[in-house]
Amino acid sequence: MSSKVFKLIEKEKKRQLIGLEMIPSENYVSSDVLKALGSILTNKYSEGFPKARYYGGNEVIDKLEIYAQNLANKLFGTKYAFVQPYSGSPANFAATMAVCDPGDVVMGLALSSGGHLTHGANLSFSSIFYKAVNYTVGKDWKINFEELEDLAKKHKPKLIWAGTTAYPFKLDYSKFRKIADEVGAWLVADISHISGLIVGGVHPSPVKYVDLITTTTHKTLRGPRGAMILVTDRGYKKDPEIKGKIEKAIIPGLQGGPHNHQTAAIAVALEEALKPSFKRYAKQVVKNAAVLAAELGSKSENHLILLSLESYGYGMGYQGQVALEAAGITINKNTIPGEPVSPFYPSGIRLGTPALTSRGMKEKEMVKIAGWIKEVLEEIRGLDLPKEQELRKEFIKSVKVKMKKNPKLKKIRQEIAKFASKYPVPGIDS
Ligand SMILES: Cc1ncc(COP(=O)(O)O)c(C=O)c1O
Structure with a gap:
């Protein structure tokens, strides 16, 4: 037993108990989520997707992943769910890869206006491999939709991100939709921060308005570190091949074997999020x-x-x-x-x-x-x-x-x- 590691864990436990954790992207998961995350599922390799794996011995893992996908679709009201992204940033990379070619224009809220790195910030993949254009917030600190519309008409983005990481207001997804339609862009809601609020009914859901959704699972949703990509009915209608494109972007595009212990813990968190x-x-x-x-x-x-x-x-x-x-x-x-x-x-x-x-x-x-x-x-x-x-x-x-x-x-x-x-x-x- 590594006494050093477990001593450090005890120290961190104490810090989490006696302090006030107020970073808005953090949360405390339940004991059941912890149990699933610390399970023997970490031992298994399962490259591929349910019923189409590169490795044998995945009968149980297939059931688990399908269960997690079904729970996600039930909770969010979506058509397809992908639960393998290792975290929010790779999920956003995979979503971008699925709908854009390198060099295409992507638009997102500027980092300095409360956007996320992966939505087109300097030094992120999203501006290294794609042409990033950033919209900003106005004097009232709210998204400036006039500027967004002007920029979209000028730069004709292939993808528009509707998502925030330091933004204290509700989002009006219908406004994003109108602009995305004007320029034929994919509209992707990154609900990482607010997914728990959406399923809890205290923030409007983007499902009716957007084509794809990405979300981390470890913030307000109160699951393990991880992420999901969701396809709405609208997204499927826009491109009936989208499921295969997202799968290809996840593996072999970006990742190898899924973290099955993480998938299990996500499923537990989704079960919990379905409760009153x-x-x-x-x-x-x-x-x-x-x-x-x-x-x-x-x-x-x-x-x-x-x-x-x-x-x-x-x-x-x-x-x-x-x-x-x-x-x-x-x-x-x-x-x-x-x-x-x-x-x-x-x-x-x-x-x-x-x-x-x-x-x-x-x-x-x-x-x-x-x-x-x-x-x-x-x-x-x-x-x-x-x-x-x-x-x-x-x-x-x-x-x-x-x-x-x-x-x-x-x-x-x-x-x-x-x-x-x-x-x-x-x-x-x-
Ligand atoms: C809106 C948004 N998207 C994506 C991410 C990236 O998530 P991760 O840190 O799991 O890569 C974050 C994390 O803070 C976020 O706030």
Whole structure:
């Protein structure tokens, strides 16, 4: 037994139990999901798809994968489901490969406006192998559909992404559809962040409007790390050959053998998401985010809050992340729309409620947590990022040391540890 690895796991368990995990793309999976993920299914090679494998011995695995596919189609109301993508980024690569040739134009929301890397950001496959065009959000931080339409008419994309990673508002998929139809583009919804909210009935579903859907399984959907590609009836009508094209993109296009333990854990999570209790969970996630946002002087229509820290000083995102972490609150620094400073030293933070809600926290707890967040942020007021780029690394190092020693943050950390330990985490004994 590797004592080093298991000691580190115990340490991480403690961190997850006594802290407040508020990164909006994270969650706590159930004990059953953990059990499936840690099962002997990891031993098996199954390249190919159900009933068409390159290896023998896949009778059980075939049943498992078909079961997971059926659950996904039932839950989302789609025609085909692919559960093998290793994670969200390869799923997006496979979806792009299935409908585009290298060099085709793909359009997605800019990273600095809350889009994802795989939707056409610099250095991502999506701009290396395809011609990427980015649309942005307006002054109200909402998607600028006029700009999207102008860009689409000008560049004639083959694929338009409707998906976000740091965007606190609901999406109106009918607006994307209208533009995609004007230029004949494939419309793909990347619902990674909001899939749990969609199946929980608290965010509009894209199924009626889009051709394909991609989603990670480990965010609001509360499954293991993994991803799915879904084909809607509309997508099938657009190209009746689409199933084979997606399969070919997954393997041999991008991947080898599927992670069968992951498929099993996805199936368990989908079973859980079909239960009425999951609807209650999704509803509470949104309620909690709305309360938290209001307490912090912001707004949220989903599970996350994008908070500008400009009122605390210049380039404060990093300092905010460091100070909150010192107090036991895990969030991430984030650019704000029209980021005035830098993607590496941004002006905002992103936080969310999926993981806290899985621990049973409600509105009352959000008010308490918002109070701590505000107290912590006061400790960084005026700690402006140096304007000179060469001084920034050292500055952040010194902020880390300062925040670790800060008596106020130490006190809050103790209060939070006591508070958080009362809320159970599956797979972790308190
Ligand atoms: C919208 C969106 N798509 C795709 C991904 C990529 O997922 P993964 O990190 O599993 O590759 C993310 C992850 O943050 C995301 O937010």
